[in-house]
Amino acid sequence: MRGREVPVETRHQFREELLRIEEAALEGLDMVVHALELTTTALDGQDARHASLVIGGDDRIDDRYLEVHESILSLIAREAPVATDLRTVAAILHTIRHVERMGDQCVNICKLIPLAGNEPPVHTAILGRIDEMSQRLRLQILDAKRCFSERNLALADVVARSDAQINRLNREIFQIALEVGNDFDTREWAMHMMLVARCLERIGDNAVDICEQVAFVVTGKFREFSDASHPNIGRSSGDAPWRGV
Amino acid sequence: MNTRPAKPQETIFVTTPESIPERGTLSPPTAPGTGDQTAGYAAPSEAPNGLGVELQDLHAHYGQQHAVRGVSLTFASNKVTAIIGPSGCGKSTLLRCINRMHEEIAGATATGRVLLDGRDVYEQGLDVVSVRRAIGMVFQKPNPFPTMSIFDNVAAGLRLTGTKGVDLRERVERSLVGAGLWDEVKDRLGSAGAGLSGGQQQRLCIARTIAVEPDVILMDEPCSALDPIATLRIEELIDVLKARYTIVIVTHNMQQAGRVADSTAFMLSGELIEVGPTSQIFTKPDDDRTEQYVSGRFG
């Protein structure tokens, strides 16, 4: 407020409601982290039981999506948010969609596990990288959550950088899988691991998208941190063509 | 001096129009239920003819009280500009300075320039009557003249200014059509103006204002005293009117500013804080104080 007197807070209920919806959406990220941890365990042990837990638990994430979506619509209809509030509302809607996508990716990974066979070959080059991707992702998602709740754009850069590594690991896994050998079982397993890596890479992209939403809320401008046409991290790709005003 | 495209009637000050040439035929009101949004409104038959208004360092006082502090602002021609701000921020005072109604209050003074198409309305020796014919005003509380019929009300502006040589019947009909009221009152032009509903009365006042063919229409919270449906009808009317007039509307209803205005200006404590395209003011305002106000954090 820069030295001006603090204005009396009005619209208390509206602000509290908006905050609650935001927290509910961000909690979805916690659910995704939990699903990711279970997925990692399932991957390590080729454990069908953990996999089915993830698949069943995705309902909670989907429910959370519906709940947040409905609350946002109701808020817009009743309260007519403008300016920063309006951008926040738009960001929450995008974010919860990304949460739901991330949950779906975990489910996709888990669906691949029983297909990998009961006596899988242990290929540390691939498995090691998968593990590294999972660990990074976990931190990445938590950072994205903090980025949103704190409106902290420095964390957005951290997430973007981490995602560059995820992309690198994904490419490496792809290369290794190509040269994995002649054994049919091993090749089949490697294919599946490649798909798993791709799902993980997608999760990473969703986390970066959430940070882009945070940048939009704070600056009012939409900036792609990285996409297929501009693989360099941290550099602004210029304004997206549909930026308003 | 005039570089604007030719207009049949000059509304530059002090001259009185001798006669109004034919402006094109009135379009007959379309049947109800045809879904035509402009039903009952005359289609403008010529180029838009509102004029731009520019305020330069405008100050206004009520005695010692400094109500408007150095406001410089441009109102683009044939556009709607809304002025928003909390109570007492000076927006109504600012509006009244534009058509020199401010000086009608005892002890009220104003300095600065108000340019209508480049000519200062506060110029020495200028006939204030001619200023007010070029810049009309619609007030918060509908105020049709109670002793006059609907016809007389619409013609009142012409009669009160001593305008000669105008076909009153034609002008009254055209004005009522332009205000979207013709269909509802054409059979009872002789009945009392005060016998209409609030929304109809306000549209009657609008008809009265446009009957003198101003270039600019000022509106001081025109819908505050009306119910939501009447409000929406008037907002629709504003959208049609801007094709022919420049409109400045003071409103405390931000949703209304959002619906009708091309540009929005935000005032606080007599100062102009920010002005810009309406959608920018309401999605990403530049100034913190604007953000606070439109988000409802104070007001």
Place this chain on the structure above:
Amino acid sequence: MSELVPISPRRRRTDLIMRGIFAAGTMLALVPLGFIIYYLLRRGLGAWSWHFFTSDPTGRFLGDPGGIKSAIIGTILIVVLATAIAVPLGIGVALYLVEYGKRGRLANIVRYFIDVMTGVPSIVFGLFIYIVLILSGGFGGFAAWKGSVALSLLMLPVVTRSSEVVLELVPNGLREAGLALGSPRWRLIGRVILPTALPGLVTGSLLAVARAAGETAPLLFTAFAVNATTFNIGQQMNSLPIQIFNDVRQAQDRIVDRAWGGALTLVVMILLATLVARLISRRSHSA
């Protein structure tokens, strides 16, 4: 939770006592009025007759004293002339106060003096006109129009005050609307403000008329009295208050009765004027 209880007997009793007190007070105030009406009717109605209204006072003490025709006509003439002077002037002053002067210094001074004028005894107006217009010698002797001038001085503050109130009641929004249309103020007054205020102005003027019609003192020194009916306002003229004043002091009963008849006539005329005023204001409110 608040409880809803029936009215207590003590409250009811207090209520009834207060109502009784107010009713008694009202009755008390109406008693003198009742007496006046009773006496007027009792003593005055008897004097009314066709002869009473159609013949002039003869001035004779014995025999037929005549009627009050000249007095009625005189009152009407004098009061109409006074109205013609006082009402336009009064409304004009009120217009100045409301539309132009407002709270300015001159306007406040004018208001103050108008208020003072309402308190001036009517006989002072009569004396003033007597001194200025009669004793000074330049304007001749007693004359009806001088009586009218004296009455108009009496009416002026009443008309001004009531007109000022009525004009201030005209909603300011109408003035704003007219000014914003580009109307000069004088046209606004003529075409909007006066027509809107008209019923109230008429009512106020009629009440001033009713007041002036009954004043005796100003006429004593100005119009004086003659018996014959005359329409010449440059000469002395009879009027009801003077006639009553003279008659009531006579010894003859018939003449005194004529005084009562005259008083009743005057009251009825004033009553009619007041009724007309009320009708006009009621019609304008319901419109």
